[in-house]
Amino acid sequence: MSDSTSFAPQTKAARHALIVQILGKERIHSQAELRDALVARGVSTTQATLSRDLVELRATKVRASGGTQVYAIPEAGAPGQVHGAVLSSGDDATAHTSARLARWCADLLVTAEWAGPQLVLRTPAGGAQLLASAVDDAMIPGVLGCIAGDDTVLVITRSQQTAADLAAHLLSLAEPAQRCPDRP
Incomplete structure (x- = not known):
């Protein structure tokens, strides 16, 4: 239950x-x-x-x-591409990292901080909607949803541990070493 x-x-x-x-x-x-x-x-x-x-x-x-x-269902932002992942109870954020989520984290994520089951992501002005949409589309287990403003995304999760793990994962995606070789 x-x-x-x-x-x-x-x-x-x-x-x-x-x-x-x-x-x-x-x-x-x-x-x-x-x-x-x-x-x-x-x-x-x-x-x-x-x-x-x-x-x-x-x-x-x-x-x-x-x-x-x-x-x-086709992945958002990628006509014709189908999201083939079927979640299992043991899945984590890494298993649900789409190329879109990795790209927007690398390009937009400035900071990620959590308090309890809530995670606050900061982006440059105008970037919050893109990042929130990518987090939502990734269908990460334990993530209930996102609310985006102009430069801030509020991610609501089921637990403090989920928020902490997700923050660490998203920050790792923003690291330059995680970027594709053809991207600056």
Whole structure:
């Protein structure tokens, strides 16, 4: 049982967000499995609506390890590229570092400090939205979400340890040694 409670409105946007979350965390082989996963989370929908949702989200079936086909959602900012990671309970931030997250940390992250389960990331003016979006898209276990201003990102995590580990990981991505060879 989780130590936190989550409430979501019964809107199309909330349903889409839940579908993205489910497909990012579980191996879903069919629309029937996806409908069951939604029902288990308190969201009931028709097969026709679910089919439209999958089209709107550009969900496609990809071959997972073991050869089975599962639904996946394209990564944000990379049309046609599919996020193939399926989270397991033992995953950490390193397993969910996308090229996009690594790039924005290297280019934008100035500082990372945490207090309890909250992490504050500082960027140059105008950079917070880009970095917050990359953290959200990485679907890092234990990260509940981000709020971005102009130069500050507030990352809410499930625990102080998650915040501390994430701060260390993001700062390591900002180190010059972690940059791609073709980048300054």
